[in-house]
Amino acid sequence: MNTKPLYFLTLLLYFNGFCQKIDQSKKELNTKETNTQNSSQTNTHQTNRSNHNSSDNLFVDLFLYLSYYAIVGNYELENHLDNELTTYPYADKRTGNYGGESQKTTFRLDVENSFLTEKLGSNYSSYGNHFKIKGRVKQYIYGQFDQISLFENYQGKTASLPIYQFNLGYDRLRFKHFNFGFLIGATHVGSTVNKTGLNFGLHADAFIVKNYSLDTSIHWSNINNQTVRTFDIKGKYHRKNMFFALGYELLQIASPSYNYLTTGLGFYF
Template sequence: MKHKILAIVVLLSLQTALFAQKIDKSKNELKSNNTSTSTTSTTTNSSNTSRSASNSNNHFGIGGFFLELFFYTGLYTTIGDYRTETHLYNNLSSYPYADGASGDYVKINDVSESKNNMRFDFENHFLYSTSSSFGNHFKAKWHPFQFFYIQGDYRVLVEKNQFTNSLSNLQLYHFSIAYDRLRFKKFNLGWTIGSSYIASDVNKAGFSYGLHTAFFAFKNMSFTSAMQWSKINGKPVNSFEFKGKYHKKNYFFSMGYENLKIASPNYNYLTLGGGLYF
């Protein structure tokens, strides 16, 4: 019986030690170079190019039509039609529930909330997975007006090796331009585009894009989610977050969940924090 208990303790200790090395694994994978190569036949490519050139003249009209259709469809999906969609002109609120009913945006015909042309949002959340795996997530947004805003995310992840008591850390940055495609009193949805950067001896950057939503369900309560996808040195650097927020005047308290995929390791955290609106 004692041998079984000892074996279980050793197994759990090994699992904890392996878990504590996830950050180092992410960093090592992000620093490694891709060595895959591909070979192509230049003769075949040149012959195919000549054939495609002759065929393109015959199908230019059809291709141009579909290219134009794709352009306008993409423009409507990402930006919207300011000639017909009045919600795109909704004013930015001073802070959620400032008028007792609206979230980030107030209807243009709503006189209960004065026009607001600029807003700063700050929030900070403690990330917790286990006693040996935790971190912090700071987010800042600058709304110069209601049409778009600039966002920055800074995460620091920490893991402790239970055997050596050494700490491993990873610092992840996201810098984005964000646009809300839908701007209603109770719901907004939009996208982000920008870059990601990992410090902590990795010092590599990549292109990033994402989606975000906010649902102002009932007075003083909202639910938000955000997803960002990126690749650094050919490896995924993705994030997902979901939070429930309780708003009180120009500040809020929140709890939620975050998932990060940095190279092959996955990180799951419970979050606790709050924020301010100025």
């Protein structure tokens, strides 16, 4: 039995599947899932809720109290929340983003650009660029903008997909060698999709040894009932107010996923 036609057909389907990833993401983001659940359950029990008002209010107050301290923290009891923003990591040779006793500032810009590469064959390659800028106001809050541009080349044809993220962030833990926080905002997918959804993210930095740190973040979004998720982890080498980065980035845009090695350069202003 001649297996060559089957081999070439399998190979063709293999690479064709890759070249369809961006187009498949666009197609799924433009197709809204229908919910066929029966919503006929409309029970209208009339109960006397007045007996439960006091207990309900107590539960709500307790929930809000715990939520506030879980998210914002207790500035009277948690000393790390008073650690001030540094001019840049390792400016004093010891601390990361927070806690510098001599190198302190009230505003800082973190600017970073990373190149994404995923080469899977001689006729197919996937690559991209991730630009990020973060404006920090003292140690309390920051705004972050991300622009992710993805490209696929297959047999001379190129497909592209831009993603924009706008977030406000708050670092809940602000230790000298570790910080952890959350972000909330919006994700916009451009090109022929042109749709926006709510975004929620988590971010952490660990300053391991002098001049080296580990940076990781994850973002979840829902656009047109489809998942848009980004995850990245990278190691950074800091030298004065600049850094070099090497890492890994995973994106899920609807059902297709994209895996990239990343190399980047950044500055603190």
